[in-house]
Amino acid sequence: MPGDAPPDGRSPLTVLFVAGMSGAGRSTAANVLEDDGWYVADNVPPTLISTMIDLVRESDPDISRLAMVIRASDETIGRQLDDVRKALEASGARTKVLFLDASDHILVRRFEQVRRRHPLQGGETLVDGIARERAILAPIKSAADLVVETSALTAAKLREVVEGVYPHQADNRLSVAVQSFGFKYGLPIDSDLVADVRFLPNPHWVPELREQNGRDAHVRDYVLGQDGATRLVELYLDLVDLVSTGYLREGKRYMTISIGCTGGKHRSVAISEEIGRRLRTQTSSDGAPRFDVRVIHRDLGRE
Structure with a gap:
């Protein structure tokens, strides 16, 4: 074989x-x-x-x-x-x-x-x-x-x-790229899973948060504190758990999860960071990390 x-x-x-x-x-x-x-x-x-x-x-x-x-x-x-x-x-x-x-x-x-x-x-x-x-x-x-x-x-x-195409280590970990993006700049065509977080209130309309981004603590807390935000993260972690098993079985070792909001600055960045953080805490039965995780912010910094 x-x-x-x-x-x-x-x-x-x-x-x-x-x-x-x-x-x-x-x-x-x-x-x-x-x-x-x-x-x-x-x-x-x-x-x-x-x-x-x-x-x-x-x-x-x-x-x-x-x-x-x-x-x-x-x-x-x-x-x-x-x-x-x-x-x-x-x-x-x-x-x-x-x-x-x-x-x-x-x-x-x-x-x-x-x-x-x-x-x-x-x-x-x-x-x-x-x-x-x-x-x-x-x-x-x-x-x-x-x-x-x-x-x-x-x-x-x-x-x-x-x-992330292939893990550097010769192991069975799935390499996961969690990518934030702005729908106004187009949907990433290399996505395996896509989440639309535009249903969450936009920090852009909060004056003290507008110039910050989803990696800043105040924006992160604002986004994750909204109704449905934590539930979305949990659902996507369950989905990754389900899909990753099949990917490894079929010999695919790379997954791209794309999280989108309007401009790719606040909501999608905060949710991507949280999903990435939680994925990094997951371990296999032997205590080794389950995933090789990278968080990418495609549109952060665009005007």
């Missing part, structure tokens, strides 16, 4: 393919993975991936986590990557695909900021290059295990997300 120890006694191998749109954060993701101890290879043609993995494992049999950054080449790359994954899993490896995406508008802005040409632009416009790459990568995105939308993410927040 995929993930079983190889017959030669080496550590089970995990291969993470990092794909996505140019300008969506592939290089940032690769740097994060490398910092976390992954062996990272960039721009390896799919036809050479198996050969490269064999060479890496021969040089260092203890390497068990490889990340391969995949870039769009031609229309066959989706099929080629699918063939590579099947071959690797047949050999006992575990494979995953992380896909990084962003809106066309954001990609155009990022390329213009760094004054670079799109790699598939050729003699056409930047928009044409983005469209060509999106079409080529569509099969890979549809088959990805995790799609991260980076349009609204800073490099620091993208790092937090990528660090």
Whole structure:
């Protein structure tokens, strides 16, 4: 079965393919993975991936986590990557695909900021290059295990997300990202569970709380003191308990819980912090933490 120890006694191998749109954060993701101890290879043609993995494992049999950054080449790359994954899993490896995406508008802005040409632009416009790459990568995105939308993410927040894709420790903990956001800026598309806390009174309309945020004690106490706030937190903890068991059983080790209010400054931040705090206190039967928890505030600081 995929993930079983190889017959030669080496550590089970995990291969993470990092794909996505140019300008969506592939290089940032690769740097994060490398910092976390992954062996990272960039721009390896799919036809050479198996050969490269064999060479890496021969040089260092203890390497068990490889990340391969995949870039769009031609229309066959989706099929080629699918063939590579099947071959690797047949050999006992575990494979995953992380896909990084962003809106066309954001990609155009990022390329213009760094004054670079799109790699598939050729003699056409930047928009044409983005469209060509999106079409080529569509099969890979549809088959990805995790799609991260980076349009609204800073490099620091993208790092937090990528660090949670796989726990650093070789354990059975579920990595949970609790993410606050503002509905006015759009729903995060990488959410597994979403809670709308706009039913709670908005601290924005309390003059002494308006300029503070949900991490400040006065705002936190105001939000959590409202009718239904604590009950919502408890219900979501029950839901995470239910879903996490199934995720681990199915081999998924990453969950994103998105908590939304109007602007992502007060209510969603306070509730996210409280859910994160309570998740960190939960332990397994052996006393070890059940979850690897990160709290991310996507829209905090926006005007």
